[in-house]
Amino acid sequence: MRKLTILVLGLAVGACNHSSQPANQHQAASADSVLYSDIVRAVTDSLQQFPQQHALFYRRGLLLFNTHPDMALKDFEQAAKLDSSNTDYWACAGEAALVAGNHATAAQLFTRALQTSPNYPFLQYKLATAMVEMKQYASADSLADLLPKSGEGADQAFYLKARIAVDHKDTVATIRYLRQAMTVAGDHPEYDALMELADLLSTQRHPDALQYYVQAWKLDSTNAEPMYYAGRFQEQMQQQDAAIASYRKCVVSDPGYEAPYMALGDIYRNNKNWKDAYTFYNMAVKTAPTDALAYYQRALSQEQLGKKDMALEDYIKASSFRKDYKEAKEAIKRLSK
Incomplete structure (x- = not known):
């Protein structure tokens, strides 16, 4: 949480x-x-x-x-x-x-x-x-x-009560107070409170989680994090097309944010669409050039596309960035035969 x-x-x-x-x-x-x-x-x-x-x-x-x-x-x-x-x-x-x-x-x-x-x-x-x-x-x-329970600063009372509920591990009360805070805050809710509420609702698979992620994103459309978690929630709810759309919004909001590239690559990999999977894993590598997992997934895509020499290079890079990367080492042995 x-x-x-x-x-x-x-x-x-x-x-x-x-x-x-x-x-x-x-x-x-x-x-x-x-x-x-x-x-x-x-x-x-x-x-x-x-x-x-x-x-x-x-x-x-x-x-x-x-x-x-x-x-x-x-x-x-x-x-x-x-x-x-x-x-x-x-x-x-x-x-x-x-x-x-x-x-x-x-x-x-x-x-x-x-x-x-x-x-x-x-x-x-x-x-x-x-x-x-x-x-x-x-x-x-x-x-x-x-x-005050209305007007400027009215949300603060509910934020306080939500924090107390968090410390008491009372999820139901936390959600109730955060919802009340969002209601009285109007167009100016706190970002962290929105994300906390959305996360809590997401763990319960409650459909309202999505609206709070979107609301958090609208506070600053250059911050891709809320839409990334919206996409994660949509995947959880088996809404793959909607998740893809959310991840693509992330890419537009912040091209330097690696997570949505990896998420899109994972979707296409799971669908055996190796060409598109490679495209997004490749973007992930460019965004995070020391991420072992990104290199491994790009290598896996290239191997499935028949580009074994390029795959081997990426497996080696993955292994260099994570010394205990068992799967990468096994792939290196497999392709070195």
Whole structure:
């Protein structure tokens, strides 16, 4: 089952005015080298002259957040100490603690942020997120009940409840809450939540899985992953023509994505259509030139088409990329006779 990651989406967008990506890239560089890197140096120099300027600590925290959330946390906390009434400072400190994996500290900081802005749904949501990470499910669920059930952010309450249900291994409740989240999110659902819901329904062979895969694809038609899984589901449901169409959409969306080429090759191989199988396995090899399986399948297609010399070359390549590839080694022996 896909890991439900909906609770860490939108990091600090609402509270920090700074879009970010998951930041788990803790570099080995020393603190000084980071603080005096090209992008941060100017703010660090300014802080040497104006150490009481909370806005400078906040600005440097934003610059550090993506790559060094632990260092950003210190700057956000310092900014908050200098200006304890500023909600953004406490909120960003909580976000940095959450990303750095310090969930207890995150809960404390989001609580402080809520003291400056009571009943702010975004902060309630983030505090509940930290509580879920600490497995304080009752408190998190109570906070989820405080979130609005309509309008902007209404889906967050259901995402929280879905995450709690996941942790309790309650698939029925997870699906129910994710469906509710999709309903209130309207045209702006979370990608990971859509994919999680589609995956859960797919395992149950429920036909609604397809609509959620398609909806996830429509969020970004250059992302081929949803249509690939749609094709997998359609194959599972014995809808081969529909699966082929989905895989072909993948190829158009992202020509560099190997998986649909392999899937199409497998369909044609299973149908003994070796010419078309070769075409797609060949594309897979070009897309992923170190994939042993792609070379093996292309070799198998070439062998069936009577191109044994070319097949042998590919079997050898497959074996070179996977040293323990028993089937490839057996094929090499067979064609070397």
